[in-house]
Amino acid sequence: MIKLNPAFRPKLWDTLQNYNRQQFYKDIFAGLIVGIVALPLAIAFGIASGVPPEKGLITAVIGGLIVSALGGSRVQIGGPTGAFIVIVYGIIQHYGIGGLWISTLIAGVLLIAMGIARFGNAIKFIPHSLIIGFTSGIALIIFSSQIKDFLGLKMGAVPADFIEKWDAFAIHFRTVNPYALLVSASTTIILLIWPKFSYKIPGSLVAILLTTFVVHIIKLPVETIGSRFGSVTSALPAPAFPHIDFSTIRNLFQPAITIALLAGIESLLSAVVADGMIGGNHRSNAELIAQGIANISSTVFGGIPVTGAIARTATNVKNGGRTPIAGIIHALTLLIIMLAAGKWAVLIPLPTLAGILVVVAFHMSEWQSFISILKGPKSDAAVLVTVFLLTVLIDLTVAIEVGMVLAAFLFIRKMIRSTDVTSMDRESTSENIEQYSVPQHVEVFEINGPLFFGAAYKFKDAIREVEKTPRVLIIRMRKVPIIDVTGIRTLQEVYKEFRKKGTRIILSEVESRQVLDELRDSRLQFAIGKSNITQTFPLAIQRAEQILKDS
Numbered sequence: 001m002i003k004l005n006p007a008f009r010p011k012l013w014d015t016l017q018n019y020n021r022q023q024f025y026k027d028i029f030a031g032l033i034v035g036i037v038a039l040p041l042a043i044a045f046g047i048a049s050g051v052p053p054e055k056g057l058i059t060a061v062i063g064g065l066i067v068s069a070l071g072g073s074r075v076q077i078g079g080p081t082g083a084f085i086v087i088v089y090g091i092i093q094h095y096g097i098g099g100l101w102i103s104t105l106i107a108g109v110l111l112i113a114m115g116i117a118r119f120g121n122a123i124k125f126i127p128h129s130l131i132i133g134f135t136s137g138i139a140l141i142i143f144s145s146q147i148k149d150f151l152g153l154k155m156g157a158v159p160a161d162f163i164e165k166w167d168a169f170a171i172h173f174r175t176v177n178p179y180a181l182l183v184s185a186s187t188t189i190i191l192l193i194w195p196k197f198s199y200k201i202p203g204s205l206v207a208i209l210l211t212t213f214v215v216h217i218i219k220l221p222v223e224t225i226g227s228r229f230g231s232v233t234s235a236l237p238a239p240a241f242p243h244i245d246f247s248t249i250r251n252l253f254q255p256a257i258t259i260a261l262l263a264g265i266e267s268l269l270s271a272v273v274a275d276g277m278i279g280g281n282h283r284s285n286a287e288l289i290a291q292g293i294a295n296i297s298s299t300v301f302g303g304i305p306v307t308g309a310i311a312r313t314a315t316n317v318k319n320g321g322r323t324p325i326a327g328i329i330h331a332l333t334l335l336i337i338m339l340a341a342g343k344w345a346v347l348i349p350l351p352t353l354a355g356i357l358v359v360v361a362f363h364m365s366e367w368q369s370f371i372s373i374l375k376g377p378k379s380d381a382a383v384l385v386t387v388f389l390l391t392v393l394i395d396l397t398v399a400i401e402v403g404m405v406l407a408a409f410l411f412i413r414k415m416i417r418s419t420d421v422t423s424m425d426r427e428s429t430s431e432n433i434e435q436y437s438v439p440q441h442v443e444v445f446e447i448n449g450p451l452f453f454g455a456a457y458k459f460k461d462a463i464r465e466v467e468k469t470p471r472v473l474i475i476r477m478r479k480v481p482i483i484d485v486t487g488i489r490t491l492q493e494v495y496k497e498f499r500k501k502g503t504r505i506i507l508s509e510v511e512s513r514q515v516l517d518e519l520r521d522s523r524l525q526f527a528i529g530k531s532n533i534t535q536t537f538p539l540a541i542q543r544a545e546q547i548l549k550d551s
Helices: 010-016 019-049 051-070 083-115 128-145 147-151 160-171 177-195 204-219 224-231 248-276 284-300 310-318 326-349 350-364 367-374 379-393 395-418 454-466 484-502 513-521 523-528 538-550
Strands: 420-423 442-448 470-481 504-508
Touching: 010 442, 010 454, 019 051, 019 083, 019 204, 019 224, 019 310, 019 326, 019 350, 051 284, 051 326, 083 128, 083 248, 083 395, 128 147, 128 367, 128 395, 147 160, 147 177, 147 350, 160 379, 160 513, 177 204, 177 350, 204 310, 204 326, 204 350, 204 367, 224 326, 224 350, 224 523, 248 310, 248 395, 248 454, 310 326, 310 420, 367 379, 367 504, 379 395, 420 454, 442 504, 442 538, 454 484, 470 538, 484 504, 484 513, 504 538, 513 523
Parallel strands: 442 470, 470 504
Antiparallel strands: 420 442
């Protein structure tokens, strides 16, 4: 039997080892339900992203199939998501549909590389405030992008800029189509109240069937998919690779990074949520590789970016799906519907899709988490607001970059504040110096916290406060978990400075393995002397007494 590296082995490989008929029936049912749920969302996400509706369906079919077959989660459902609407729409506006395909292809390669390099766990460390900031920002942009169809405004192309977009809405507000507003509002109401009647039948499907029937029976004057896009292709296109050259890669590398980061973050977040629901444990690196292959494959068939869909994954779990077979059934269900009934998609009213996306944006906004973070620590609130405003007003790529840098600086500031250096003859220390018999001509300092580049100056400043040069300087390091190159450099400078004055240095209670390794690798342990690096403070005092006696 072929053995795969456990870190990269698809979950499908494991689940097939002990698969049974009972679970197969549950997976079929869950897959059918999720496929029906995904149908209107795939169409809506495609249209909102600025591509023909069938592109959303193709993405859900190809991406969903590969993510389930090769992914590292038992229940992950892949496909187009609302988070990509803003990115895809922006790339198409600047580089065209060809630029989108190349960006997605590059992003797929990057995701595979990230998985092979085992970056899966690192992505989980992105601050929660940053994630909520850009998620809420994307939700607001999605909501804004649907105002034209939600109200049936008679206007040209919607401006890409957020402020200009709302200026245009205000100017054309008098052209509101009451019939479009009635359809979109009815869709929203159905989606909000339908879960009270049934969880098995998706409210979005009910809204589409009901509003489409009413619009065409009564012949309401509202736009439909057919009136705006013409016919909808109900077949998978032949696979084709886009032409790529070095200059194209250079121009599209930044949007490709954005796609890769967002696909990785959202898919792993979805996998973590799913783990909590089923008590599982996904393989993050295998999931990244699967997402990369899915994005490349989606591009080859003319689709849009793929990632893990949290809502559809939750729907899968709630309906009994427990293996990747359910996700594969979901993709096959969409394919059958696309081939058999795709041509009927032209009848769907655009206000209906707008209503669906408005509800998606509301659930995506995470407004409760947004308010909670605002009431929390100021540093987290600063990251949240900064990323939110940059996402809405500037660009998602800029928002993520600035947010990560800001979060890093604020974290460093917290670490600096957590580090202090005190003299043991002061009351600010955690222990009473009187319980130890510290000889005369011996000074004792204690470092509390990580000794890194941000806090090294505190150590220097504290040492400079020594009024009378001691013959022995004991530095307690029991509460120093880590040290970096700057910290080592600072210790070296202190050692050299006091050596010139005839002072011996003793490092006491160096307990961290990382600190010991750095002292050894930097040769500072050799310079100070192994006998002058003690495990306990009493031993440090004994060593100081011996030094005084010998001198």
